Each structure stands twice: as structure tokens, then as C-alpha cells.
Amino acid sequence: MAVTVPSLLRTRQPERHGRSQRARASGGTPCVLIGTDTYPPDVNGAAYFTARLAQGLIARGVNVHVLCQSDEGPPGVEVRDGVTVHRLRSMPSLVHATLRLTVPAGTRGHVEQLLRRLRPDVIHIQNHFIVGRLLLSAARRHAIPVVATNHFMPENLFNYLHVPEALRTAIGDLAWRDFCRVLRDVEHITTPTRIAAQLLLDKGFQRPVEAISCGIDLSRFHPSRDAGTTEGGADEARSRVRARLGMADRPTVVFVGRLDEEKHIEDLIEALPQVLVADTQLVLAGTGSQRQRMERLAAEKGVADRVHFLGFVSHEELPLVYRAADVYAISGTAELQSIATLEAMASGLPVVAADAMALPHLVEIGRNGYLYQPGDTGELAKYLTTILSSPEERIRMGEASRAMAAPHDQANSLARYERVYRDVSHSHTH
Template identity: 55%
Template sequence: MAQPNRPLRVLIASDTYPPDVNGAGYFTFRLAEGLAGRGHRVHVVCPSEGGEPHVTVNGNVTEHRLRSAPIPFQSAMRAAVPLGMGGHIARVLRRLDPDVLHVQSHFPLSRSALRRGRAEGVPVVLTNHFMPDNLYAHARVPRPMQHAAGSLAWRDMVRVAGEADHVTTPTPRAAELLRERGFAREIEAISCGIDLDRFHPRAGDRAAARDRFGLPERDTVVFVGRLDEEKRIDDTIRALAMIVPERDAQLVLAGTGQREAELRALAARLGVADRVFFLGFVPDEDLPMVYAAADVFAIASVAELQSIATLEAMSTGLPVVAADAMALPHLVEEGRNGFLFPPGDHVRLADRLLSVLGSEGRRGELGRASREIAQEHDHHRSLDRFEAVYTRLRGSGQGRSASERVMVA
């Protein structure tokens, strides 16, 4: 019989987890830490960061690291090795006997966990962080084949999601996208959330932050994230080259990725190499100071299901200039906390950046509105909602028979 006041036993399965650097991995980490901080018993099954399987206790979270191998063309990440993976997950499930299993994708580890969980009668929640655009560059999919590859990938995602008891996405736009791809059941939008206590306005720390990262005193545009194709960082560098004659400005890029060499070369060709600063990987604990060094956050990406980095920037009180694509319009209210621009239009991006940088007073108004909007994404609200979903599933008897689920082909 369910005991409503008993702490939950939660197993989270993810194909990516820190030290991987990506939004899905960070979300999963923060979810696990947040739930454990509320007294729940939380275990995570994910790829080993070094290759060999092991179990470690990280704070209040127990990590079951499965044997892994490097991902081709993606040296910074590893994937769980299929051989023996299902049996390993089954043993974790039997030992923990979780109230709920929460998988973070339809990729091999998460998929195996979902099906093992169903076989053990465990209710399953699936959160979709998937966008084919985020995989094309990593998998080296030729452009002529991307549409067909994306269609097949979506079909597979929809089929796997149909096996879960409850499906969530980070934003309403992400839920709409999943419906457009043929998922017919209920989808709940639950924000990835942001820690408003860690990421808060630090205007008094600006000089110290710029000094820490070796940045001159100039108008500063910042981007935090992977330096990969779908992020369209070349658009932001081109925009910087357009605004430099009018403003003494610079661009700060915090992150690593496949396009770093190309981006450095582009900055040199455009004559702004001395104004584009590549910080490389910045540890999570130092990210608040990256935002403190900036005057505005710019994101030209076209493949964001939410964008944790944009939420972090907003929470620190930065205006945002973002591409009018995917879920970014959910975060930017035109003229209130920033501006949108047509994807790929670096001329309009430059114009929007000048609108923000041109007036310190206006910049402050936009930044305060960003903080207000970010408060709607307080990670405590997200944790409340996931707790409620888990508790409902624990007490509903869902997950007891895989044959009872309606499969979505």
C-alpha cells in the first residue's frame, strides 16, 4: 500500500550526465540534487566518465556509472556500452525497488532503462530533450540526408515515448513539436528550472568579474554554451563586427565545441579577433561571474527546447537578444526584457544589440524584467511539479503491466 508521506525512491536514467557539458546533463544533475536535497532517495544510472563501471556517492545522490566508450566525432562525451547494459540496469532496479523511474531521452541507456522498468512494473516518466539539429553536426550527417535522418529519429522518439506513463518537455513549444511529430497522448511542459539564489544580479561584481577573465572595460556581449553548428555563433561574431564602428564592444564565449577554430578564423577575417574572447570550459561554480562580466546575453541558436543558459543570464539580470526560433520566444518578451531577431539575420542581430547597449538606463530596465520573468522558472517550482507527478504515479498503480499501455507507433 502506498505511503504518501514516505520519501520517494527515484531512479533517474540518462545517456548524458556531468562531467558532460550540455543542457540535458545539467538538468538531470540539478533534478537529482534537488530531489535528494528534499530528503528523497535518489539514484542515477548513466555512462561512466572514465570507461570502467563503478558506483559512487556524490553528495546525497548515488551514481551507477555503466561501462562506456567514446562517442565517434564527439571526444568530450561517452556512451554506455550496450553489452551487459540491460542486465546491469535490471539489477539496480531490483535492488532499489524505485517508486518511479525517470528517463531523460530515447537513446540506448534511457531506452533500456525504460523497458527494464516496465518489465519490473515500475511507473516511468520520460522527459524529452531531443532535437535532431543537435545531433547532425556531432554525427556528421551530410546536409542532404538531414531531413530524412531527422524524420526517422523523431519517429523512433515518438515510439519510445509511447511506452512511458507520463511524458514531459521543458516548454510548451517543445510539447507542441512532439505533437507535430505524431505523439498523440498528453504531454506536460515542466520548466528545467533555474536556481535563483545562485544566479542573481551582481552589478557590483562587474569589475572583479572582468578582471578575473582578463576582459577589458567595454560593452560586453556574452554567450554561454557549446561552440557547435546549431548555436550559430558565427552570426553573433558577424553582428559584433557591424557594431564595433559605433560601440566599443566585445564578445565573450564561454564553452568549447567543434567550431572553435572556425570561429577564431572568422573573427580574424572580420577584424575583431582582439574583441572575441574564448574562455573555454568554465566550471559550473564560476558561471555566475561570467554573466556578471556582461551587459547583454546574445543567443543565435535555432535548436533550443528551452535554453538553461538563457535562463541563467536572465536570472542574473541581463537583457537578452535571441533568435526568434524554437523555444527562445517563450523567454524573450519583445521590448520588455530584450529583443528577438530573424534566425540567421546578423544585421538585425546587430541592430538589436545596439538598441540594448545604447542606453544604460534602458539596459537596466530590460535586465530587471529578465529577472522577473526568470522567477517564473524557479527550480523549486519544477521540483514541486516533478514530486507531484512521481507521487501520483506511485499511488496510481501505473506501471504494473506493460501490456496495459497504449503504444504509439
Template identity: 55%
Template sequence: MTRTDRVLRVLIATDTYPPDVNGAGYFTHRLAEGLAGRGHRVHVICPSDHGDPYVAVNNGVTEHRLRSAPIPLQESMRMAVPLGIGGHTARLVARLDPDVVHVQSHFPVSRTALRRGRAAGVPVVFTNHFMPENLYAHAHLPQGAHTVAGSIAWRDMVRVAAAADHVTAPTPRAARLLREKGFARVVEAISCGIDLERFHPREGERATARARFGLPDRDTIVFVGRLDVEKRIDDTIRALARVAPEHDAQLVLAGTGQRERELRALAAELGIADRVSFLGFVPDEDLPLVFATGDVFAIAGVAELQSIATLEAMSSGLPVLAADAMALPHLVEEGRNGFLFPPGGVDVLADRLRTVLGPGDRRRAMGEASREMALRHDHHRSLERFESVYASLGAPAPLRLERVVAA
């Protein structure tokens, strides 16, 4: 079944879980279902998706949904109502007697589970998905408050993470960032992982996929993700406008977000409204078809700790054009599977689009290289590594402590 010798009881705590639309929620969902699929007993504690608390079992995972409320001006997530979280979580930990508690952030549900797990003597794993840019966008903070708010948030996150037995991040860059922000212990980089069997090259299905979404049959740039400020999708739209007079290309955006209206207006202002398609929310089961519509994946965001969507695009055999920021450079080998461009570098991005949307042989070779690179991120490997971490923390406390502080 697994590399462990026993069935593990795992309690995962997260402040975002599907149907929330974001990378942390998707990762947590796939981690939970992946562990359950490997025979472990998995419970998730998270905000309710409609307000009222309830318990449900989905694909072998028991979801303990906490009472929740809408987040002002944020349609894609809800937050747990703080009142009663502590007592409910303590009772849940006592009843489930988990082998490990795995928390996904320093926000209320996760930090409460960490605290209650520690109080009960249960080992705790902390995985960081946080970037302050996400906070700025969701909280609608004014530009002048970003530096102070970011500093406060990082200090709080480092303080919460310090109480965990083992800390992970999705990439070496994300792990290094934690240390740069003052976290004094070792941070292990474990990829979020992707399903290589679901996301694979489908060049023969391109025409069918485009017809499925009502798209013209022309060279296609794809982006999958939230249409929010930190994703900088306006840069990609502006780059397309520079390329459009000389190249029959289009941009396909799969996702929803706060900036959709502005992005539609920008495309119209630049005279390319007919070249930008907004697919809205696309169910997870249909995402492989979205990637099948594309010739290249472009991501201009500057707050990616890994970018699951980029990995899925690579696994689907697409070249990648990515901003040279945060963890995205880990996913691009310049000239081999794509190109990097400076954040905000619209002219450079346009030039890279001209190159990739040029002769088909080069594009095809880059797509093959993307697929080869994506093989390193098989989600089965990620699941195995988390299993090993959980099992190691089940060792006697002195040995567990030694492993945590080792270099």
C-alpha cells in the same frame, strides 16, 4: 521536506551527465541533486566519464556509471557500451525497487531503463530534451541526410516515449513539438528551472568579474554554451563585426565545442580577434561570474527546447537578444527584456545590439524585466512539480492510467 508524504526512491536514467557539457546533462544533474537535497533517495544510471564502470555517491546522489566509450569526433560526451546494459539495469531495478524511473531521452541507457522499469511494474516518466539538430552536429551527417535522419529519429523517440506513464518537456513549445511529431498523448510542460539564489544581478561586481577572466572593461556581449554548429555563434561574431566600428564592444564565449577553431578564424578574418574572448570550459560554480561580466546575452541557436543558459542570464539581470526559433520566444518579451531576430538575421541582430548597448537606463530596465521573468522558473517549483508527478504515479494502476490519458 516536500509536498509528498513519504521519501521517494527515484531512479533517473540518462545518456549524458556531468562532466558532459550540455543542457540535458546539467538539467539531470540538478534534478538529481535537488531531489536528494529534499530528502529523497536518488540513483542515477549513466555512462562512465572515463570508460570503466563504477559506483559513486556525490551530494547525496548515488551514480551508477556504466562502461563507456568515446563518441567519434565528439569530445564533450561519451556513450555507454551497449553490451550488458540490459542485464545490469534489470538487476539495478530489482535491487533498488524504485517508486519511479525517470528517463531523459530515447537513447540506449534511457530506453533500456524505461523497458526494464515497465517490465518490473515500476511507473516511468519520460522527459524529452531531443532535437534532431543536435544529432546532425554530433553525428556529422551530411546536409542531404538531415531530413531522413530527423524523421527516423523522431519516430523512434515517439515510439519510446509512448511506453512511459507520464511525458514532460521543458516548455509549451517543446511539448507542442512532440505532438506535431506524432505523439498522441498529453505532454506536460515543466520548466528545467534555475537556481535564483546563485544566479542574480551582480552589477556591482562587473569590474571584478571582468578582471577575473582577464577581460577589458568595455560593453560585453555574453554567450554560454557549446561552440557547435547548431548554436550559430558565427552569426553573433558577424553582428559584432558590424557594430565594432562604432561601438567599443566585445563578445565573451564560455564553453568548448567542435567549431572553436573556425570561430577563432572567423573573428580574425573579420578583424575583431581582439574583441572575441574564448574562455573555454567554465566550471558551474564560476558561471555566475561569467554572467556578471556581461551587459547583454545573445543566443543565435535554432534548436533550443528551453535554454538553461538563457534563463540563467535573465536571472542574472541581463537583457536577451535571441533568435526567433523554437522555445526562445518564450523567454523574450519584445522590447521589454530584449529582442528577437530572425534566424540568420545578422543585420537585425547588429541593430538590436546597437539598441541594447545604447543608453544605460534602457539596458538596466530590460535587465530588471529579465530578472522578473526568470522568477517564474524557480527550480524549487520544478522539483515540487516532479515530486507531485512521481507521487501521483505511485497510485493504483487504474487511477494512474486515467491521469495519464486525461486531457
């Protein structure tokens, strides 16, 4: 929920200013300005992480503001889900149907005014593009330390930018060199997993990189609590959820995320006819540029009646999608962590995942699921069959998934970020 507050900065600024000074002097909670090029209502992992981070920090008593692009065009200030969000003037993206981009011209003055009024102890940027660069430059002028979190992989942009396959390696190398140049002087850099941290080092970043999980809300994502302690009770609970979501009541493989090129949804659809458990269905929750192509592929493979496109799922109903499933499958090859996979694990689902990027970080083969070679749909189908054909295996792996997801409780991530903010703020003033 968003509430427009045109004069918020003017009416509240004296309080913010004083609190920031006390934070510097006493080592208390700092004032944090989070900058990002994507924020709800945008639908993507970086936007959701940033919103959860801001909301979670505010719930812990941290003084947080967010700077991002306007979701409608004109600049303004609003309160969204308890977070004060400062929106910069934006324009439609030429390569993405829903994403808007900050208009750089004329924004420096807005950023300067905001920093003078808030006087943040720390700036936390979520990317190195338009808003990130604006804040990096301003932070240096105002001697404010910067924390950066990386959600970037060139592969996630190639489809939108229509980069030819033959040029992707060269353009990817250029993009990584730009990344290293822009963020080389930040005080602290984080990324969601150790694998993602090692990727930055392999791409030439020459500073220490800390892995901090994006975190998940274990109070929202959990197995159905009305399932009882038997498999029969779990089956009944799943049946009720499927009916609520308009799904057929049959063995269910689920994927949650964008239906875009780097997600390789075709693996999941092409594997479905090879799954040896009768009437297995694939449920895809999300939107994206590849939906129509995937619908055509499902028809070509003769499984259109068993591929269910849920489309966009609301925040409130998302936990139900996982509770409707028997197993979670993910075929993406450019995941820096995969929050959706963690949510599925917390919900008690076994996982079959592509053996690519950070996904192996979430799967212990034979314990909570399996890894398959990207593109090998026969192998994917074999593992899905193994799990779906054995209720005992499914329960055992689901319990292991839940246990493995527990350390990713967002409370742990929020506490670590608070410590990072205090540390960089303290070291910057001494």
C-alpha cells in the same frame, strides 16, 4: 566531487527496500531511479539538468539514484555531489571527442540487479537512447511506471554524425518516428516549455505532454549585490568582475553554451563589426567543435581582438560571467528552453535572441529584449546597439528579465516533479 563506493548497494540495500515499500503504502516520498546517457563530468544541458534535478530532489529528502554511462570505462558506483551514481560500462563515442556511450552488451544483468535491490517506485529517463531503452524494457518487466523528459532534437546531433544537408529532413523524420515509437507507452512525459511540448505533438507523439521548466537557482544567478543602486555602482561592479575573469573593461555581449554548429555562433561574430557602440566585445563561454572555425571567422572579420574565448567555465565562476556582461545574445536555432538564457535573465541582463524554437518563449520584444531573424546579422547588431547605447534601457530591460525568470525558480520545478512521481506511482498501484 566524486567518491567511489564499491559496496554501496550491498550495505545500504535493506534500508532502500523498506523505504520504497513504505512510500507505496503511505503515499510518501517515492524512491526514484533517474536514467540518462549523459551526466557530469559531461558538459551539456541535459547532463546539467539531470544533475541539478537529482541534487535538488535529494536536498528535499527524496530517495534518488542515477543510472548512466561510466565516464572512464569500467562500471562502478560513486557518490557525486551527494547523489548515488551507478555507472555502466562505456566506450568512447566515435563521433564526439568527450562523450562516452554505454556498452549495451551485458548491461541487462546489471540493470536487473539494480532494480531488484532498489525497487524504485518510479523510473525517470532523460532520453530514449541506450540507457533509456534499457530502463524502459526493464521497467515493463518489473511493472514500474516511467516518467520521461525530452531533451532531444535531431538538429543537435547532425553535426556530430556528419549528416549531409540534403539528408537531414528525411533522417530527422525517421528519428522523430523512432522517438514516438519508443516513448508511446510511458506513464508521463515532460519537456521544458510549451513550445517544446507542441513540437512533440507536431511530430506525431499522441500522448499529453506536460511543460515543466528545467528551473534555475535564483540564489546563484542574480545581479551583482555590491553594485549599489546606481548605474555607476553597477559599472564598477562589472569592471571588477571583468578584471577577475581576464576580460577587457568595455561594453560586453556574452554567450554561454556549446560552440557547436546548431548554436550558429557565426551570427554573433558577424554582427560584432556592425554594432555601433565603440569597442564592444563578444565573450564566449564554453567549448565545442566550432571554436577553431569561429576563431578564424573573427580574424577574417577583423574583430579577433574583440572576441574573447573563455573556454570551459567552472560551476563556481559561471555566475560571474553573466555579471561581467551588459547584454546576453543567443543565436541557436534548436533550443528546447535554454537554461543559459534563463540564468542570464536571472542575472539581470537584457536578451537578444534568435526567433527560433523555444527562445521566443523567453523574450518579450521591447520589455526584456528583442528577437532577430536567424542569419540576419544586421538586425542582431541593430538590437545590440539599441541596448548598449542606452544605460536606462539596459537597466529597465534587465529588471524585466529578472522578473520574468523568477517563475522558473528550480524549487517550483522540483516540487512539480515530486508530485508527478507520487501521482504516477499511486495510479500504477491502484
